[in-house]
Amino acid sequence: MQAVVAYTFATLDFVQTFPEEVRLMWGAPFGLPKVLFFAVRYSVLVNDVFCGLAGGFPTEYADKDCLGAWKRSAMTSVFIVVAAEAILFHRAYAFSGKRTGILVYIVAQFIAIHAAAFILMLKFFESSKFTKWDVSNIRICLQTQGSVTLLAGVFASFLASITVAMSIMVYAAIYEHREFNTRSPLLVTFYRDGIFYFISLAAFASVNIVIIWIAPAGYKFLLTQ
Template identity: 35%
Template sequence: MDTSRLFVQLLDYAKTQQNVKYTLLASTVFAGVEAFHCLPEEASLIWSGKWNLGKILYLASRYLAFVELIGPAPLFILSPDLSVGACQRIFAAGAALSVIEVTVSEAILFLRVYALGGTDRKLGAFLLALYLGIHGAVYACLYKFLNSIVYMPSPFPNLVSCLPVRANNHMLSVVFILLLVSELVILAITFWLCFTKHKSTNSPLVATFSRDGLSYFVLLSAVSTGNIVCNLVAPVGYIYLLSIPQMVLHSTLSTRMVLHVRRIGSGVYDTKGEVALVSLGSDETEWSLQSMRFAAAPQGKSRSSGHNSSAAVTHTGFAV
């Protein structure tokens, strides 16, 4: 390959990286505005609540994204003249943080489906096996992908820190394919539960679970598909274009879902928004609060909406 052609290719790659920088900036601004917009509700419904699995997952999902957005991502994209070793370490750290963020966010979404299914043990076992199997394979493929990347020093360090000359991007495609499969399976289960178990249920909580779950999984499936397309057919500079937006979208949607549930719960129970995830019969007045909870609901609390029925709480020590 002659020098002039190589020079043109390097300039094209540098231009694509400039667009990747814009994508990072847009994702960071979006995440910041979203967090600021939700801050009042988060303070009243999350920070003031008891520590449990739900609160831990929420805070991790919300703030791990910022660790990536203000740490490895800008350091890798914006820093001039990084060494080859530094490029490998920073990119690996950023990729791992992104996958951990997605893993935490999907844990919330999986638990939502478990609650929507009435905390059925067989459904719970299936969801747990699916979650561990899918995400275990995701980490294995990510490890193979990161080990396959080879960098070289950039001839234009002020434009591009370092150049990837070889990588097994098919392994990264498998990561996004696995996430897409997981999302499609969960989407199918959500449809099935909505049209069988909760078709005649008249409950704001179930309506929120169903509406949020369906719309969120459709959006996540769409961005996962976009990442697969980028990895397989996009120009080399755009292979990782949607990785950061997917992480931010997972964080935003999963935390929004928790806030929606707690906001509705704050109007139903006198628990500062800490509402047990519910399994409802067809009669809105008969609430059976199961053991899998986003937060603890008091024993025998009655609904504040004027109904005389009480909520029977089943305690098994597993709170979300």
């Protein structure tokens, strides 16, 4: 049911915004922002399919196939978050005045944090175990084991990453763009969207960290997706 709701929402959003995508993005100059935009936008649809296949469609999954399906779902989820963070980092770099020093720092930090998150995720896969749960003749892959420390580390890495990117944007707002804040609607929109994304992802990461540590065994992975 969760996968059906997610895919319905993503499809509805895609259909509603597709005319704007054609108008604003198809003819835009080719570059990193355009690549990241399309990567995030279309990988959401792919991820929802993987989530559905991993969660609850009639199937004869063996235990190892449950893990394989879950890996595909988890890795596409991570890809979406990392690509979305790359957009935020690119925006922070642009707002900083495209300083070389900021670029070097951003790239180094982005690689270091996400390499660490990827390693933690792989180790979490190794610690995961699944069972098959039959509900109304539907066989569901149910995760029964996984290192909460490793998974909390993944979310903590994402939280640290976006906090740094947002800090750079706030610094630029205070010291680089003070005189433009009220005169540039585009700049205001960029900051508004960046802050909204930061608050959303930071809230989900923080809630996941808390739930992973304190929730009963059957609910530790409730909001990971």
